[in-house]
Amino acid sequence: MPVISVPEDFHMEDLYVDLRSVLDAPLYLKCEGFNFAGSIKLKAASEMIADAERQGRLTRDSIIVESSSGNLGVALSMIAASRGYTFVCVTDTRCNLNTRRLMEAMGAQVHTITEPDPETGFLGARLDYVRQLCASDSRHLWLNQYANPCNWQAHYRSTAPAIAERFPDLDVLFVGAGTTGTLMGCARYFKDSGRPVTVVAVDSVGSVTFGGPPSPRMIPGLGSGVRPPLLDVSFVDDVVHVPETATIRVAHQLAAAGFLFGGSTGTVISGALGWLAEHRDGKSCTAVAISPDLGERYLDSLYQSNWVSDIYGSQALEAGPVWAH
C-alpha cells in the first residue's frame, strides 16, 4: 500500500475492466481515473510542470496558464496547490460546474469563455485569450498542452509501457484523441518497440482532428475544433469517428452495470466495438481501450436525462447500437 506526501505521487496504473462481463465485448478497459486529479491528465500535467521546473522557466513568480476543457485544469490546480504556484485555467461553457468548482477549491482562478470563435470554435477562442494574457504580463507561463512534447512523452514513459507489460500479446489499442498526447505517446511507443500492435485513434464526429467537417460537440475531452499540433498521423494505423449519441448509450450501459465512467470512455468503447466488429469479426484478439476518467463529473450532463434529451432528442437513450457504423 503506497504512503504519499504530495497528491501527485499516487496514480493507479494497473487497473483494467474486462468488458466481456458488461458489454459482452472482447475488450480490456485501462482505467486512468484513479488518482487525486481524477483523470489521465495528471500524467501530462506532472510531466509538463517537472520539465518547466527543470528548465528554470517555472519559478515562484510565475503564473501558470493553460487552456483546458476541465481535466488538465484540475490536474494543474492540484499540482499548483501542492507546490505553491499560481494557476489560471481558461475554459469554456462546456466545462461542467463541478469541474470548475474543483479547480477553485484548490485555489485556481478559472476564466470561462462564453462565445466560440466563428471559425475555430471554443478552443480557438480559449487560445486567443491565453495569448492575450501572456502578451499582457510576462510572468504568465503557458504550458501549452496542445504543442508541448511532454504531453505525449508522459504516455510514452508510463501509459504505453504499462499496457505492454500487462498485455505482452496485445493486438489492438484504442486511444481517444483530444490533444492527441495519449495517442501519440502510445503510438510512438509501440512503433519504436517494433511490436505488431495496431493503434486505432477514436475521435468524435464533428472534430476536425483527422479532417472532416466541424460540427457542435458537447462531450468534453475528446475531439478538437483545431488540428492538434502534436498529431503525426504516420504513427496511427486507423481512425474511427463516433457520434455523441453512441457515446451516451455506452456510458449509460456501463453505468447500469455499476461502472460510472466519463463520456470519452463511452466514445472510445463505442469506437472500439465498431472497429472490432468490422475488422476482427469472430476472430479472437487481445484488445485494450483507454478510459481517461470516471463519471461523477458528468452527473449534471451525460447522466442527466433532461440534458440528454434536450441535446440529442428523447430517443437518445432508447435501445440502439452501442457502436459507431
Ligand SMILES: Cc1ncc(COP(=O)(O)O)c(C=O)c1O
Ligand atoms: C475526459 C478526457 N478524455 C480524453 C482526453 C484525451 O486525451 P489527450 O488530450 O491525451 O488526447 C482527455 C484529455 O483531456 C480527457 O480529459
